[in-house]
């Protein structure tokens with residue numbers, strides 16, 4: 001864990017990571033390309049596809065079917081990344097070049113994935129499953145937006161250019177699997193006006209950036225008439241990002257009455273006291289889909305509270321860098337003690353209760369506490385807190 005004691009100004013915090021410093025110029029170029037080419041991906045012109053079973057009729061036998069779509073960029077172009085929008089009635093496992101990208105099993109709501117591509121040749125493969133025990137409608141629907149190194153974009157949708165087979169052969173997702181004998185997919189319906197209706201499209205995994213002013217003061221269930229017992233307590237929040245996304249860094253604002261020590265991925269980040277909020281920027285190394293925030297807190301008497309906002313910066317894989325924000329709320333967990341190892345990522349907090357929400361930022365007795373512009377100086381653990 002590396003603490004950065006420098007001003008962030010307007011740069012995304014991931015740019016401050018040592019690991020990224022040498023690729024800053026490259027990344028800036030990539031971002032410039034993305035900024036000029038932001039298109040809203042949707043299912044327009046995509047088809048619901050499946051096999052030709054049941055004479056091409058709408059009701060298909062239950063079971064899994066394998067689909068493949070090869071993709072060669074136009075001559076002179078080099079593929080950079082793909083933004084994939086996909087859903088399946090009833091479920092899918094999506095692969096790119098043999099690697100699993102994600103799964104879904106709720107067809108009314110599509111899922112998106114941003115994936116890096118090989119420059120010359122890529123194969124998308126889907127193991128799609130029709131549920132139930134009797135024939136019923138089945139369909140795979142996808143739109144894939146390709147980005148190239150020259151900044152241009154292209155789009156592929158599900159249609160008869162996809163191949164399908166009525167079983168799921170071992171290794172079907174591998175790049176060089178021979179699908180030459182597979183027939184073309186059968187169109188079940190156009191996306192527009194089909195019986196499946198409009199599909200919900202997630203706007204983006206990025207949420208509007210939140211600030212400490214959006215956060216809640218939380219504590220344990222011991223709060224009574226605004227006061228809580230003297231003593232130390234543990235809090236945890238585990239953030240699991242959508243498949244295909246990994247956080248590169250976290251910017252965290254945290255304050256506590258009376259004091260806290262903050263841990264990210266099990267490592268100490270810093271401490272603060274007397275409900276003054278501190279700001280920290282930490283690299284998430286290795287880049288991770290799961291981020292564990294833990295706080296060792298101490299109440300010296302009277303009111304007790306913990307408040308925080310966590311902004312995670314995602315890996316930029318050509319779909320634009322994104323920040324996802326989380327605030328302290330009733331999804332955080334607490335323990336009435338501070339069990340050994342509670343700050344570690346692998347600690348099992350499933351039996352911990354969820355936090356008691358005292359109220360929003362601005363509430364008495366803390367009021368509108370100052371939000372620092374600059375990163376706080378590194379500091380060691382408060383009394384009793386682990387130093388790991």
Ligand SMILES: *[C@@H]1O[C@H](CO)[C@@H](O)[C@H](O)[C@H]1NC(C)=O
Nearest residue numbers: 064093127129168169170171
């Ligand atoms: C295809 O998906 C089904 C349903 O999830 C699963 O049971 C089956 O093992 C998968 N087949 C392959 C080859 O991955």
Ligand SMILES: *[C@@H]1O[C@H](CO)[C@@H](O)[C@H](O)[C@H]1NC(C)=O
Nearest residue numbers: 346347348349350351352353
């Ligand atoms: C976590 O603890 C709960 C009980 O507190 C237990 O049921 C569960 O199996 C544990 N999970 C793991 C992964 O150890």
Ligand SMILES: *[C@@H]1O[C@H](CO)[C@@H](O)[C@H](O)[C@H]1NC(C)=O
Nearest residue numbers: 005006007008372373374375
């Ligand atoms: C914040 O950092 C900037 C740039 O390093 C510095 O000029 C400024 O004095 C700092 N502000 C505070 C309150 O420390």
